[in-house]
Amino acid sequence: MTDPAALLTVHNLACARGERTLFTGMDFRLRQGELLLVRGGNGRGKTSLLRLLTGLAQPLAGEIRWRGQAIAGSRERYHREMAYLGHLNGIKDELTPVENLRLAAELSGAPMAEAAATRALTEIGLARCLDLPSRVLSFGQRRRVALAGLVNAGALLWILDEPLTGLDVHGVALVEGLLRNHVDQGGMVVMTTHQPLALDGVAIVPLQVGPVLTAPEAVAEEEATCCAS
Amino acid sequence: MTDPAALLTVHNLACARGERTLFTGMDFRLRQGELLLVRGGNGRGKTSLLRLLTGLAQPLAGEIRWRGQAIAGSRERYHREMAYLGHLNGIKDELTPVENLRLAAELSGAPMAEAAATRALTEIGLARCLDLPSRVLSFGQRRRVALAGLVNAGALLWILDEPLTGLDVHGVALVEGLLRNHVDQGGMVVMTTHQPLALDGVAIVPLQVGPVLTAPEAVAEEEATCCAS
Amino acid sequence: MLRFLTAVIRRDLKLAARRRGDWLTSQFFFVMVVSMFPLGIGPDPAMLAKVGAGVVWVAALLASLLSLSRLFADDHRDGSLEQMLLSPNPPVLLALGKALAHWLIYGIPLLLIAPILGVQFALPADAIAVLMLSLLIGSPVLSLLGSVGAALTLGLRGGGVLLTLLILPLYVPALIFGAGAVDAAVAGLGAEANLSLLAAFMVMTLLVSPWVAAAALRVSIE
Amino acid sequence: MLRFLTAVIRRDLKLAARRRGDWLTSQFFFVMVVSMFPLGIGPDPAMLAKVGAGVVWVAALLASLLSLSRLFADDHRDGSLEQMLLSPNPPVLLALGKALAHWLIYGIPLLLIAPILGVQFALPADAIAVLMLSLLIGSPVLSLLGSVGAALTLGLRGGGVLLTLLILPLYVPALIFGAGAVDAAVAGLGAEANLSLLAAFMVMTLLVSPWVAAAALRVSIE
Amino acid sequence: MNLAIFKYAAPMTFYRLAGRMIPWFAWGAGILTAIGLYIAFFVAPTDFQQGEAYRVIFIHVPAAWMSMFIYLVMAFWSAVGLAWNTRLSFMMARALAPTGMVFAFLSLWTGALWGKPMWGAWWVWDARLTSSLILLFLYVGIMSLWSAIDDPRRGDRAGALLTLVGAINVPIIYFSVQWWNTLHQGATISMTKAPSMAATMLIGMLVMAFAAWFYAIATSLVRVRGIILERERHTEWAAEILEGK
Numbered sequence A, B: 001m002t003d004p005a006a007l008l009t010v011h012n013l014a015c016a017r018g019e020r021t022l023f024t025g026m027d028f029r030l031r032q033g034e035l036l037l038v039r040g041g042n043g044r045g046k047t048s049l050l051r052l053l054t055g056l057a058q059p060l061a062g063e064i065r066w067r068g069q070a071i072a073g074s075r076e077r078y079h080r081e082m083a084y085l086g087h088l089n090g091i092k093d094e095l096t097p098v099e100n101l102r103l104a105a106e107l108s109g110a111p112m113a114e115a116a117a118t119r120a121l122t123e124i125g126l127a128r129c130l131d132l133p134s135r136v137l138s139f140g141q142r143r144r145v146a147l148a149g150l151v152n153a154g155a156l157l158w159i160l161d162e163p164l165t166g167l168d169v170h171g172v173a174l175v176e177g178l179l180r181n182h183v184d185q186g187g188m189v190v191m192t193t194h195q196p197l198a199l200d201g202v203a204i205v206p207l208q209v210g211p212v213l214t215a216p217e218a219v220a221e222e223e224a225t226c227c228a229s
Numbered sequence C, D: 001m002l003r004f005l006t007a008v009i010r011r012d013l014k015l016a017a018r019r020r021g022d023w024l025t026s027q028f029f030f031v032m033v034v035s036m037f038p039l040g041i042g043p044d045p046a047m048l049a050k051v052g053a054g055v056v057w058v059a060a061l062l063a064s065l066l067s068l069s070r071l072f073a074d075d076h077r078d079g080s081l082e083q084m085l086l087s088p089n090p091p092v093l094l095a096l097g098k099a100l101a102h103w104l105i106y107g108i109p110l111l112l113i114a115p116i117l118g119v120q121f122a123l124p125a126d127a128i129a130v131l132m133l134s135l136l137i138g139s140p141v142l143s144l145l146g147s148v149g150a151a152l153t154l155g156l157r158g159g160g161v162l163l164t165l166l167i168l169p170l171y172v173p174a175l176i177f178g179a180g181a182v183d184a185a186v187a188g189l190g191a192e193a194n195l196s197l198l199a200a201f202m203v204m205t206l207l208v209s210p211w212v213a214a215a216a217l218r219v220s221i222e
Numbered sequence E: 001m002n003l004a005i006f007k008y009a010a011p012m013t014f015y016r017l018a019g020r021m022i023p024w025f026a027w028g029a030g031i032l033t034a035i036g037l038y039i040a041f042f043v044a045p046t047d048f049q050q051g052e053a054y055r056v057i058f059i060h061v062p063a064a065w066m067s068m069f070i071y072l073v074m075a076f077w078s079a080v081g082l083a084w085n086t087r088l089s090f091m092m093a094r095a096l097a098p099t100g101m102v103f104a105f106l107s108l109w110t111g112a113l114w115g116k117p118m119w120g121a122w123w124v125w126d127a128r129l130t131s132s133l134i135l136l137f138l139y140v141g142i143m144s145l146w147s148a149i150d151d152p153r154r155g156d157r158a159g160a161l162l163t164l165v166g167a168i169n170v171p172i173i174y175f176s177v178q179w180w181n182t183l184h185q186g187a188t189i190s191m192t193k194a195p196s197m198a199a200t201m202l203i204g205m206l207v208m209a210f211a212a213w214f215y216a217i218a219t220s221l222v223r224v225r226g227i228i229l230e231r232e233r234h235t236e237w238a239a240e241i242l243e244g245k
């Protein structure tokens, strides 16, 4: 707890959904330049954990501190330094990618010129879709719009829930590049994914939620947990 | 077209969604004991093809015949021999797995005893979730309920849209077993998946929708297609 | 055939029993819309008696519209509508079954609640009887026509409002004959003429709308 | 701060402009509910004039309720609500901005349409003026209180009906004072008393409801 | 840490405490009701203006009082819960609501029964009656909101917010007879004409009011015990109790 470089510290965290306790007594800390990789089977509470970390959900017990302060008490400051990408993209179907990007920038208080938005989207591989309503974009393309927004927010801490879903091989490589870049420049990442990830050279802090999934011999075990409350 | 063993024949099929033509001039036939594996990148029209095959959607051009008759003209007979599992599970959140299974059976005109439903669900690995409302089941478990319904329908032709989504390693092995069984007993399968599939010994008919996805060199090519038409 | 119809109806009744909250809420909406009017138009009993039938009928229309917007939507969203359409039975029976189930679940309670609301509007006893009768004959129309609208607007954004827009005009005859019957009773005239017109309208919708709804379903599901 | 508020409002206006269909439908619903009544209660002009204000007000309540059920729902479904809550700005401003945008988009048109409907109900000219004034003061209440209900019922099954159930009782004062003002004008009495009560109520909701809606949003989004 | 232990322990101790209190309040409610009804029907004389119908007052007034009072208590617990995030206070609010709704319904129903002989109509749209009806709607709305939300913690807080917003209705009911010129209430004047009768009336009404109090406490304690058990069924002590049954 006294590590001054650990900007994000989590102490004795417990999470409940409905009547079910997903995890208790979770502790970890994250320094600049580190990536926390949350692992665990389906329904073990990865998404729930990330939402606690964003401050959107309240923990059952325990504390999350950012720069030494509980995030519940300093929401606005924390949100200025944090960006979140969940299962949902948070883009509006009616607007074009450019409009979406500019809107997000405006709402976060740092308006963005049209040219800058175009550039950001081009970099992420959406050069030809700039003027289509997002509704007609494919799943992967929509994901890319959201990723462009994330990069543009310029936050120190990224919280990413399965950022690779829906992306093809090129997309995955692109995200890996973004992550490597961000961490190299002293950024912090908390993320989860079910897919393998090629992030050599990045300081990865692993975190397991629920039991480690191993070979398929233990079907009985799996069933025993399926309805455990 | 004159192959008498080919129960399902597709001739010159074309499909359009919105203003976009996804594919044209598709031809194939499927015999008993064969599995048609539809491959293709995201948004290429796999789901659209399967929905044409179920008769839920109408093709832009071309014909789908079952036992030599156009399916549009003999819906009820076709539907008696065909079962479909799409992206959605088609189970009701409010009901327990047992109730869901029995309901589906009743609607298809072959009521099912409670004991039989319990047995079917136990076989698919849901022994401990029989009496929970499906709402609280995990994604994979819900998928299993739908699979139990599929097996129980006893259809000759299975049309499966990414049946492996949400399943863990054990679940995937289970589905592979089901598929192998079904085909061995003279059943027919049309399916799509993005995951690798271990079906040695099964007569697989491959079908590609859209261009074959290869190594990640051709980013330019990919972008060129992203907003085509 | 008939077995499929009853299976569909039993299914919906069972589901309604599971989400009793939704069901009660809908009944309550009806009561509340009706109770809102005297607040808007003032407490004079003579006037309330005059408008009572109209208000109850309009509220019944609105209440059934709100529940109709979810007639097929829930089943569509979780994929069970698709599965039912793929069962080896004519879709007409599905549409008819769903509409009848809606009537049993949402229509019947309306006519049981109506007398209490009639009292609030100072309607005389025989007018209340006619009100119930008119709702008994008229409420199937709401469910049947509504099923057409629900099928047409399935899966569209803002479907609820659009549904209203499509269906309210079709409801107009039911409203006129239904409220007209009660008004006639309040005025001491016979309600038979209106009621038999209402019954004729009901029979017509019963014969036509399942077919239209089934066709609309097939279009919407594509 | 203020920039965030205007950004939220501008955003919603832009989105509304993109889905003009939804917007028109809502206005149409208002017109249609009101037009339904003369059919239900008969054409006598004297009586119509008496009930006119109440009917218009009730229809305004219902119309705004219908559009309110999607106030936060669309943003919730596509995740942009989450993102807005995570922006470094107080959620109160978000709730206030959304409510104000709703008022601009759905409230203002109501009061522009109202005179035409007033004519249908044979309201005298000065009563129509009062009707518009009462809607001008009263419609923000609908949007503000409604935003509380929309936030509370966010993401719930059957949310639309539930919203109605929660919010209609809270709307009652607005309805009573609003329709009361017009009735007073029709009766030739002064409408000021009612209008100033309405204004007081409006100010109160303006001060209180954004806070409650913001709290409800945070609860609902969990 | 201490606080956490306190939070977990509180429901359990309260569960036991409530279990011990329930019989007392239940019996109290029964006995007081018996006495109150005896006074109402046998001791209190017939009113010379209203005849026998006025005896409804012994149910009507306590029910009306309780319907408003319970709402205020609910609002109190909701505020406490929102402010200090104490689970027990939300449970109390949930346990109170059904009883409050019953009383609200009872006051409307008895009022309607009384209104027919008094005013010649079951129902009139005056301010007190209307606001009482809205109180019923609020109860129903709050309970529907609870039942629509699966997640108990979310439901608790959403319900609490709605309860607080609706609380403004209670003063409106209470003062409606003073603020607006209404039909309601004229009755009391005729009763004060015979002072001796007013005394028995008052005693009868107070006894019935206490009976209603005891009843409300007993029922909500029973309900809160059920809620606690359901919420805590994963804890050891609750599981033990559930198994013991």
Ligand code: HEM
Binding pocket: E057, E060, E061, E064, E065, E107, E108, E109, E110, E111, E112, E114, E115, E116, E118, E119, E128, E129, E130, E132, E133, E173, E174, E184, E185, E186, E187, E188
């Ligand atoms: C459905 C109709 C009625 C409703 C909703 C209703 C509601 C209420 C309420 C909420 C109270 C408690 C308010 C307070 O303590 O100040 C109350 C008290 C009372 N009500 Fe009613 N009432 C109704 C009908 C009647 C009728 C018909 C009568 C008799 C003519 C009546 C006579 C009284 C009396 C005497 C009290 C005692 C109030 C006092 O003395 O302060 N009520 N009613």
Ligand SMILES: Nc1ncnc2c1ncn2[C@@H]1O[C@H](COP(=O)(O)OP(=O)(O)OP(=O)(O)O)[C@@H](O)[C@H]1O
Binding pocket: A017, A018, A019, A020, A022, A040, A041, A042, A043, A044, A045, A046, A047, A048, A049, B136, B137, B138, B139, E150, E151
């Ligand atoms: N209201 C509720 N009542 C009971 N259990 C709930 C409730 N809401 C969520 N849960 C459970 O909590 C868990 C939530 O898990 P979460 O979404 O965090 O999983 P995850 O690790 O992100 O899984 P995935 O890999 O599928 O994304 C699930 O097991 C779910 O069944």
Ligand SMILES: Nc1ncnc2c1ncn2[C@@H]1O[C@H](COP(=O)(O)OP(=O)(O)OP(=O)(O)O)[C@@H](O)[C@H]1O
Binding pocket: A136, A137, A138, A139, B017, B018, B019, B020, B022, B040, B041, B042, B043, B044, B045, B046, B047, B048, B049
């Ligand atoms: N209304 C429409 N207008 C234009 N294009 C549309 C419309 N509806 C669907 N499409 C396009 O048609 C395609 C549908 O593809 P389909 O869902 O069949 O893909 P898929 O191969 O199943 O993809 P996935 O692997 O993601 O499941 C998508 O590219 C989509 O953008």
Ligand SMILES: [Mg+2]
Binding pocket: A046, A047, A048, A161
């Ligand atoms: Mg997840």
Ligand SMILES: [Mg+2]
Binding pocket: B046, B047, B048, B161
């Ligand atoms: Mg697909």
